[in-house]
Amino acid sequence: MHHHPGSCTDVRAALQAYVDGDLSPEQAAALKRHLAGCSSCRAELARAQAVVTALKTWPLVPEPPQLTGRIMAQVSPRLDAPRFRLHWSDLVISLSGAALVFGAMLLWRGLLSTDQAYLCAARIALRAHVLRLEALRLLQRLSHAAVPGWGWLSLAGGACVLVLALGIWGRVPLPTQRRGR
Amino acid sequence: MQESDAALVARAQQGDEAAFEQLVRRHQRYAFNVAYRVLGDYAEAEDMTQEAFVRAWRGLRTFRGQAKFTTWLYRIVHNLCLNRLPHLRRELVQSEPLEEVLPNPVAPLPERFEAQERVAFLHAQVTQLPEKYRLVLTLRYLQDLSYQEIAAVLDVPMGTVKTHIHRARRLLIERQRRWEECGAQPGQARAAQDDNSPDNAALGFALPRLQEAGG
Numbered sequence: 524m525h526h527h528p529g530s531c532t533d534v535r536a537a538l539q540a541y542v543d544g545d546l547s548p549e550q551a552a553a554l555k556r557h558l559a560g561c562s563s564c565r566a567e568l569a570r571a572q573a574v575v576t577a578l579k580t581w582p583l584v585p586e587p588p589q590l591t592g593r594i595m596a597q598v599s600p601r602l603d604a605p606r607f608r609l610h611w612s613d614l615v616i617s618l619s620g621a622a623l624v625f626g627a628m629l630l631w632r633g634l635l636s637t638d639q640a641y642l643c644a645a646r647i648a649l650r651a652h653v654l655r656l657e658a659l660r661l662l663q664r665l666s667h668a669a670v671p672g673w674g675w676l677s678l679a680g681g682a683c684v685l686v687l688a689l690g691i692w693g694r695v696p697l698p699t700q701r702r703g704r
Numbered sequence: 705m706q707e708s709d710a711a712l713v714a715r716a717q718q719g720d721e722a723a724f725e726q727l728v729r730r731h732q733r734y735a736f737n738v739a740y741r742v743l744g745d746y747a748e749a750e751d752m753t754q755e756a757f758v759r760a761w762r763g764l765r766t767f768r769g770q771a772k773f774t775t776w777l778y779r780i781v782h783n784l785c786l787n788r789l790p791h792l793r794r795e796l797v798q799s800e801p802l803e804e805v806l807p808n809p810v811a812p813l814p815e816r817f818e819a820q821e822r823v824a825f826l827h828a829q830v831t832q833l834p835e836k837y838r839l840v841l842t843l844r845y846l847q848d849l850s851y852q853e854i855a856a857v858l859d860v861p862m863g864t865v866k867t868h869i870h871r872a873r874r875l876l877i878e879r880q881r882r883w884e885e886c887g888a889q890p891g892q893a894r895a896a897q898d899d900n901s902p903d904n905a906a907l908g909f910a911l912p913r914l915q916e917a918g919g
């Protein structure tokens with residue numbers, strides 16, 4: 524910085540700092556002394572001041588009216604389209620299920636490999652087979668007892684009655700609930 | 705009473721969208737104008753402002769409040785500008801001789817120009833400055849950011865910021881001079897010699913007293 528700007532070159536180099544108020548009182552005083560006798564530098568000062576005035580009054584352009592809404596639409600997850608996200612819980616449940624099935628399969632294989640377990644499995648299968656035969660025999664007896672063809676109809680009717688009975692029973696308040704009233 | 709930026713940022717960091725929306729409403733015009741002045745394109749400036757605020761929201765947890773929210777926001781806008789204008793980074797860190805960026809001769813001006821015309825002329829000229837100058841001038845004069853804050857936004861030394869601002873203003877002074885020389889001899893004469901203009905009148909009034917006071 525020039526402490527005693529004397530020439531026009533020195534003064535013009537310091538003019539912007541002068542306009543910004545960045546010169547020391549001594550520097551500003553020396554600059555003013557020069558300006559008092561130099562119309563050319565005074566014109567330059569006027570230009571520098573006009574530049575600062577123009578920059579300070581540089582007009583703002585209005586932003587688009589929907590800008591806030593558009594920004595917040597991207598910010599707010601409520602307004603976002605649902606995005607795929609893998610949760611740890613999903614992964615844990617899936618892996619646990621897979622492990623359970625795999626374990627059950629291994630267990631089943633292991634059990635079948637022993638004679639005792641094989642015998643047990645055979646008994647279960649036999650029981651199931653016997654039950655199936657008993658059910659078939661019962662159905663056959665029912666169909667013979669009534670008019671041929673009515674067996675299935677009576678079975679369906681019985682099933683409906685049973686379902687209705689269960690529904691009514693479900694709507695009847697339990698004794699504990701009655702007490703509670 | 706208006707809540708401070710810091711308080712709104714603290715609430716927004718806890719996930720308060722209403723607080724962030726207040727920040728958006730408060731600063732979107734300035735952010736938009738930074739982008740618009742650098743890019744010179746309304747639609748692109750809108751996209752960039754939108755992107756800047758979304759990035760700000762997503763990165764809010766990393767904002768520690770060491771700088772002002774606006775400084776941080778403008779930095780995001782600036783980084784987006786750099787993505788859009790890759791050459792800007794290089795130009796910001798280098799300073800070419802002033803002669804290389806002096807403008808072409810400007811169009812002839814009206815015969816008479818008053819202060820308002822001069823300012824209007826300068827408003828038109830400032831939009832034709834190189835992008836880096838538009839950027840530093842915007843940051844400096846849009847919200848009175850200090851040189852230090854501008855340096856933080858642009859990630860350049862403070863001296864570089866001062867140089868750019870000085871040169872940008874120098875360019876505008878030169879453009880005025882050429883404008884005057886092009887076709888406004890009477891106006892030029894008045895600007896240079898009319899001691900009744902507000903600036904010169906004040907100076908002319910004050911200087912004798914200063915000289916007297918200084919002996």
